Amino acid sequence: MNGENALEKTNRINALFDFYGPLLTDKQQTFLKCYFHDDYTLGEIAADFRISRQAVYEHLKRAEQVLEEYEAKLGLAARHSRLNAGIELLEEQIAGLPAEWRQPLARTAALLRSAE
Template sequence: MEKNIEVSLLFDFYGELLKPSGRQAIDLYYNDDLSLAEIADQTKITRQGVRDSIKRCEQQLFDFEKKLGLYKRFCELEKGLEEISATAREIFDNSHDNNIKALADKIKSTADALKE
C-alpha cells in the first residue's frame, strides 16, 4: 500500500492519540494536501519543524498499529463480513426452501449492516 494512503488510514484510527500540534500537521499534510511551507506559514513554526513533527507522528502512528493492530483487525473483520455476505447470497440463490432463503437473507443483511 502506498505510504500516503497508509498514513492517512492510520491517522483515522490513531490520530486522537497524537499531540494536538502533530495531529494538526499530519491532518494538513495528508488530508488537506498542504506543502510543508504552507503548514509552516499557517502554524507559525519553521518548515523543518513541520517536517520533524510529521515524521515523528508518522512513526508514532506505525508504532500504535504495531502494538495495537486496530487497522489490521478492522481489515480482517471487513474481509470476513464480505465472505459471510457472499456465502449468504450464494445460499439464498441456490436454495429452494423459503425458510433457508429468509435466514440467508437475514445473515446477509446483518453482515452488510455491520460493514457500514
C-alpha cells in the same frame, strides 16, 4: 516517492489517524491533518505556523512514527481490515445461497458490519 507509493502512504496514515489520532498531541494532529487530509505542502504549513519546513517535516515524521508504533502494539487497523475482508467474503457466500436462506444471513452480515 512515486505517485502510487505516495497514495498508499497517504491512505495508510489516514487509516492509522482514524484509529489513533486522538492519542497524538494537538500539534501532531494539526500537522497531519494539514498535510495528509488537506494536501498542504510543507512550505504552506511552515508559513502558517511560522516555523521552518524542516521543523514541519520533523513533526510529521515523528507523528507518523508514533502512529506506526501504536499500530504495532495495538493492531486496530489490521484487525479492522481483517474483519472487513471476512464480512465481504461472508456476503459473497450468502449471495450464492438459495433465496430463502439469504435474508436472515444477510441481516447477520449487516449486523457485523454495523458493529465496526
